[in-house]
Amino acid sequence: MYRLSATALHFPPPDQATPEGLLAVGGDLRPERLIEAYRHGIFPWYNEDQPILWWSPDPRAVLFPSRLHVPRSLEKTLRRGRFTFTLDTCFRDVMIRCAGPRIQYPEGGTWITPAMIEAYTELHQLGYAHSIETWQDGRLVGGLYGVALGAAFFAESMFMRVPDASKAALVRLVRQLRAWDFQLIDCQQSSPHVRRFGAQNIPRREFIARLAAALAVLDRRGPWRVDGR
DSSP states (O other), rough: EEOOOOSSSOOOGGGGOTTTTEEEEOOOOOOOHHHHHHHHTTTOOOTTTOEEEEEOSEEEEEGGGOOOOOOOOHHHHHTTOOOEEEEESSSHHHHHHHTTTTBTTSSSSOHHHHHHHHHHHHHHHHTEEEEEEEETTTTEEEEEEEEEEEEEEEEEEEESSTHHHHHHHHHHHHHHHHHTTEEEEEEOOOOOOHHHTTTTEOOOHHHHHHHHHHHHOOOOOOOOSOOOO
């Protein structure tokens, strides 16, 4: 297992990852390292009682904005105007809510540790990390956050407090990214949830090539604002 230097930002090539996708261990979450990781298709994911683990799975789940599929019932909800949306108005709050109790962590643990919240909030302040917020009657009821580099968006996590709030946030974000000519949304690993919206698995080699093309586009650094309603 490759152990990262405490000072150098270098990562091994993604094709050196284990069959599960684990590439490296250690290092830190400073902005320069996180940006370097994402630029090479690598992301951190670890529990509170583990060292920092860096991943590059094969295959990779990707949602192409032009291929978004919206379930009919959700489309009806969006047309009714049940929710309103904002971008980058309360990034830290979205992360904290994403870190709340989840089914996969019945004891209350989460991979979104306090250190992760601080690190990604700093990325947000630098204009690289972004959130979309879903509102209902003045309450924050859903949202998601991720990292944007070039024409690629790396989706990290989402939350909801009422039905469809996180799904609506995803659809509104994808439509906004499509309007801005983003080329891909990295979903990291496949799940029934992301496949429902049109995400598909592609080989890591193809993902890295598509990512390189997306990174040739100028960064759209924040703060972001929703175009239209």
